[in-house]
Amino acid sequence: MAKILISGGVPLHGEVGISGAKNAVLPILAACLLADEPVSIGNVPHLHDVTTFIELLGQMGVQLVLDDRMKMHVDPRTTSTCVAPYDLVRTMRASILVLGPLVARFGQAEVSLPGGCAIGSRPVDQHIRGLQALGADISVENGYIKAKARRLRGAHIQMDMVTVTGTENIMMAATLAQGTTVIENAAQEPEVVDLAHCLIAMGAQIEGAGTSTMIIHGVERLHGAEYEVLPDRIETGTFLVGAAMTGGKVRARHARANTLDAVLSKLEEAGAHISTGDDWIELDMGGRRPKAVNISTAPYPAFPTDMQAQFTALNCVAEGTGVVTETVFENRFMHAQELQRLGADIRLEGNTAVVQGVAQMSGAPIMATDLRASACLVLAGLVAKGDTVVDRVYHIDRGYENIEEKLGVLGARIRRLPN
Numbered sequence: 001m002a003k004i005l006i007s008g009g010v011p012l013h014g015e016v017g018i019s020g021a022k023n024a025v026l027p028i029l030a031a032c033l034l035a036d037e038p039v040s041i042g043n044v045p046h047l048h049d050v051t052t053f054i055e056l057l058g059q060m061g062v063q064l065v066l067d068d069r070m071k072m073h074v075d076p077r078t079t080s081t082c083v084a085p086y087d088l089v090r091t092m093r094a095s096i097l098v099l100g101p102l103v104a105r106f107g108q109a110e111v112s113l114p115g116g117c118a119i120g121s122r123p124v125d126q127h128i129r130g131l132q133a134l135g136a137d138i139s140v141e142n143g144y145i146k147a148k149a150r151r152l153r154g155a156h157i158q159m160d161m162v163t164v165t166g167t168e169n170i171m172m173a174a175t176l177a178q179g180t181t182v183i184e185n186a187a188q189e190p191e192v193v194d195l196a197h198c199l200i201a202m203g204a205q206i207e208g209a210g211t212s213t214m215i216i217h218g219v220e221r222l223h224g225a226e227y228e229v230l231p232d233r234i235e236t237g238t239f240l241v242g243a244a245m246t247g248g249k250v251r252a253r254h255a256r257a258n259t260l261d262a263v264l265s266k267l268e269e270a271g272a273h274i275s276t277g278d279d280w281i282e283l284d285m286g287g288r289r290p291k292a293v294n295i296s297t298a299p300y301p302a303f304p305t306d307m308q309a310q311f312t313a314l315n316c317v318a319e320g321t322g323v324v325t326e327t328v329f330e331n332r333f334m335h336a337q338e339l340q341r342l343g344a345d346i347r348l349e350g351n352t353a354v355v356q357g358v359a360q361m362s363g364a365p366i367m368a369t370d371l372r373a374s375a376c377l378v379l380a381g382l383v384a385k386g387d388t389v390v391d392r393v394y395h396i397d398r399g400y401e402n403i404e405e406k407l408g409v410l411g412a413r414i415r416r417l418p419n
């Protein structure tokens with residue numbers, strides 16, 4: 001298994017280009033199933049999850065071609081099967097996103113239950129309940145969600161909790177339903193809005209994206225479109241935290257500050273000077289040690305759970321004590337134990353980590369357990385004295401494009417060790 005070796009102690013300096021958002025491109029690829037013409041998607045990040053999604057759609061008969069400008073041309077007209085098999089779904093939960101489009105467009109779907117994962121149990125009851133409200137006949141048999149419908153009908157759906165992919169699945173299905181669907185307690189994440197904008201470009205009628213009430217007027221068909229994926233706010237935040245932890249100065253290009261309000265205000269509280277433009281964000285730490293910050297994760301626009309691990313790492317080397325509360329997933333502190341191996345002072349109390357900053361961590365072999373945990377361990381390696389080797393970095397390749405190259409350009413001493 002590939003590992004990443006980091007020799008800590010160099011402040012990050014320079015410019016880094018931000019890739020397209022993983023959590024936007026995956027639902028957008030799923031949405032292509034709804035169209036009866038080819039869709040072209042720009043700013044597609046080169047990520048393992050994207051490769052898996054391409055493989056999944058390819059198995060269904062969809063034709064996908066990536067051109068030399070990293071534009072993905074998706075032709076759904078050749079779709080021949082509506083099955084998402086276990087061997088692909090288990091490696092990437094986002095595969096559940098094909099459920100709504102398949103049942104809406106083809107009247108049937110068989111999607112493996114994604115099951116739990118390292119960060120929590122992550123049930124999909126809200127997806128199923130929402131699609132049932134739209135008239136789909138759904139059963140769970142032999143580990144598969146089997147859905148059937150003639151034509152879906154609009155419905156008033158009150159979500160029990162805010163769910164990102166749940167909102168996306170129901171929104172996509174509702175675009176081709178007969179009549180109007182209202183989703184209450186909808187997720188407001190920028191990636192949900194990006195998906196809505198892509199669907200609108202394909203001819204969907206959607207109001208209220210980015211608010212907690214979405215209204216979708218069903219249409220007869222969705223057509224082809226060209227769409228550019230939103231920059232990744234979590235990748236952006238990860239590089240900015242790296243600059244803050246190392247006392248450096250980094251400008252993230254192709255980044256959207258307006259998707260990162262909660263994160264940027266916490267970085268300012270940690271002592272960073274932040275400036276922003278239309279498509280860039282610059283963080284200057286001026287060689288200072290960060291101050292510890294308290295954070296509590298919650299759905300957008302509050303502080304994102306996908307940045308929790310990175311801020312836990314920041315608190316490990318900050319001045320003072322930071323209290324980190326995770327309210328979205330029940331098991332998202334597996335990085336704590338690995339950070340302790342680097343000398344971090346972390347006390348876990350239920351869904352809270354009390355982090356007392358230490359003046360210096362020291363390098364050690366550590367193990368990544370999930371995507372953002374692996375990013376946080378790499379960040380910790382940037383400030384730990386000596387060498388840190390992060391094992392199981394396949395997790396990081398799910399969601400970060402060339403992370404070691406991008407950090408290398410910023411001055412980090414980092415390299416991938418072969419298997």
Ligand SMILES: CC(=O)N[C@H]1[C@@H](OP(=O)(O)OP(=O)(O)OC[C@H]2O[C@@H](n3ccc(=O)[nH]c3=O)[C@H](O)[C@@H]2O)O[C@H](CO)[C@@H](O)[C@@H]1O
Pocket residue numbers: 023026093094120121122123124125126127161162163164165166191299305306328329330
């Ligand atoms: C591909 C993608 O976009 N992934 C993101 C998405 O995951 P994902 O969409 O899977 O996360 P959700 O927003 O659905 O999960 C939020 C909470 O709701 C619970 N829940 C969800 C659905 C359901 O039917 N029943 C239920 O109980 C989950 O277990 C969790 O506790 O949003 C998460 C929360 O911002 C992010 O961490 C993930 O990066």
Ligand SMILES: C=C(OP(=O)(O)O)C(=O)O
Pocket residue numbers: 023092093094306371372399
């Ligand atoms: C949890 C994440 O992704 P996924 O929902 O794809 O597991 C993430 O991006 O941090």
